[in-house]
Amino acid sequence: MPSKSDSAGKLHQYFTALTLKQVYPESQLQSPLLDEIERNSHLSLFSDDNIASLKHIGDLSANEIKKHIGEDNVINIEDIGIASGASGFRNTDDLEITTDSNKVIAYSLKCATSISQILxxxxxxxxxxxxxxxxxxxxxxxxxxxxxxxxxxxxxxxxxxxxxxxxxxxxxxxxxxxxxxxxxxxxxxxxxxxxxxxxxxxxxxxxxxxxxxxxxxxxxxxxxxxxxTNKNHIIAVYGRKNSAKYSRVKDxxxxxxxxxxxxxxxxxxxxxxxxxxxxxxxxxxxxxxxxxxxxxxxxxxx
Structure with missing residues (x-):
């Protein structure tokens, strides 16, 4: 059974990718959570209100990513967060976006009920x-x-x-x-x-x-x-107050x-x-x- 904080992260990534697919309907979407059994193993840990909140920050996060991408069109959306870190502790990307110019943009997504301290x-x-x-x-x-x-x-x-x-x-x-x-x-x-x-x-x-x-x-x-540092981050808060913002920390x-x-x-x-x-x-x-x-x-x- 996954931990609640891990599941919140996975669902945040999934709902963000799902909204991006709606924004870019011609794109291909890849995510482990497209599998219903895998998805439900994470959803089962949350109340309906929390799930609605996680979906909302998915929408907000997708909007931040769209603003960062700009006018480029997206052809592929890959939710890789479930395997992030598997190839080494330096690999922390959760979403990879490929544009029609074959540019790959990676994002690290983090969510919590408060961002006073980020795990x-x-x-x-x-x-x-x-x-x-x-x-x-x-x-x-x-x-x-x-x-x-x-x-x-x-x-x-x-x-x-x-x-x-x-x-x-x-x-x-x-x-x-x-x-x-x-x-x-x-x-x-x-x-x-x-x-x-x-x-x-x-x-x-x-x-x-x-x-x-x-x-x-x-x-x-x-x-x-x-x-x-020097990576694209989306920092989101869910629960009573939903929010998401783009962040990048210098070395x-x-x-x-x-x-x-x-x-x-x-x-x-x-x-x-x-x-x-x-x-x-x-x-x-x-x-x-x-x-x-x-x-x-x-x-x-x-």
């Missing part, structure tokens, strides 16, 4: 530093700390001293099954809540130490990946990096003066699940 990417906790900050040395150091901290966290479940994360995870899941639950969730074992907070906070602090030790040119590279360089600091219990932020770019740790689901990183950004009023 940009999901990343691996043990690959962020090497992939986004191009620093395998710091990644190796972080991963070593990560394994120790995670083992310490999991050992709090039984207050034991197990040496294997895999074996300990199996024991925890088996214990959960014997207690009538399919997996060890924090809601079922609330004694782990405080330990989770400590664990995520130590990851936050370790990441901040590593980032502060990396040259600013590599920090700006990571920021550019989260901001998706940041090392001189744009103002500061690095923690945010809350689980996040590190790089401030560029006009943006806060965040990296937030979270559990994918239960106590023994993998740890994920969410990249986000927020436009600052300057």
């Amino acid at each position: 940009s990417k999901n990343m691996g906790a043990k690959s962020l530093i090497s992939s986004y900050f191009s620093s395998p040395k710091h990644q190796e150091e972080f991963n070593s700390y990560f394994e120790e901290a995670r083992l310490c966290f999991l050992n709090k479940f039984f207050d034991g001293n197990e040496k294997s994360i895999n074996l300990l995870s199996k024991h925890i899941n088996s214990h959960a099954n014997k207690n009538g639950v399919s997996k060890a969730r924090f809601t079922d074992f609330p004694h782990m809540d405080d330990y989770r907070d400590v664990f995520l906070r130590t990851l936050r602090d370790c990441l901040m130490d590593k980032i502060n030790d990396i040259e600013k040119s590599k920090l700006s590279d990571a920021v550019n990946l989260i901001l998706d 940041k360089n090392q001189h744009d990096i103002v500061s690095v600091y923690s945010r809350g219990n689980d996040s590190v932020v790089i401030n560029t003066g006009d943006y806060e770019v965040g990296f937030r740790y979270k559990f994918e689901s239960g106590i023994t699940s993998s740890i994920k990183l969410v990249g986000d950004y927020k436009k600052l009023m300057v």
Whole structure:
């Protein structure tokens, strides 16, 4: 079952592509959500009002794209968002528009119930530093700390001293099954809540130490990946107030990096003066699940 935020994004892309097809009736439309079963798997997560709202921002987004394209005629509309990122974390396009002059224009679409903070990417906790900050040395150091901290966290479940994360995870899941639950969730074992907070906070602090030790040119590279700089964006809000606007962020360089600091219990932020770019740790689901990183950004009023 897809997450609600992912499904909102997929439906935003689909409804935008559908409206563009109506605007350019001679064009060809390609979308995974033309399949009714695939489409309904996403629609089922929303109320009728929310679906109507997502359709509305699809109309508004299509209008923004039409204004950006100008007088050119469109011959092909491809909704590629469902596979976006499959060929690498640098590929973030959701819609590709081909004009009659064979010009291909790509757009990244984002939607949320509020744009105060925009979720940009999901990343691996043990690959962020090497992939986004191009620093395998710091990644190796972080991963070593990560394994120790995670083992310490999991050992709090039984207050034991197990040496294997895999074996300990199996024991925890088996214990959960014997207690009538399919997996060890924090809601079922609330004694782990405080330990989770400590664990995520130590990851936050370790990441901040590593980032502060990396040259600013590599920090700006990571920021550019989260901001998706020099790309065509459509940022939309659905729910109580529907809106969509075209956006394009210029590349940041090392001189744009103002500061690095923690945010809350689980996040590190790089401030560029006009943006806060965040990296937030979270559990994918239960106590023994993998740890994920969410990249986000927020436009600052300057």
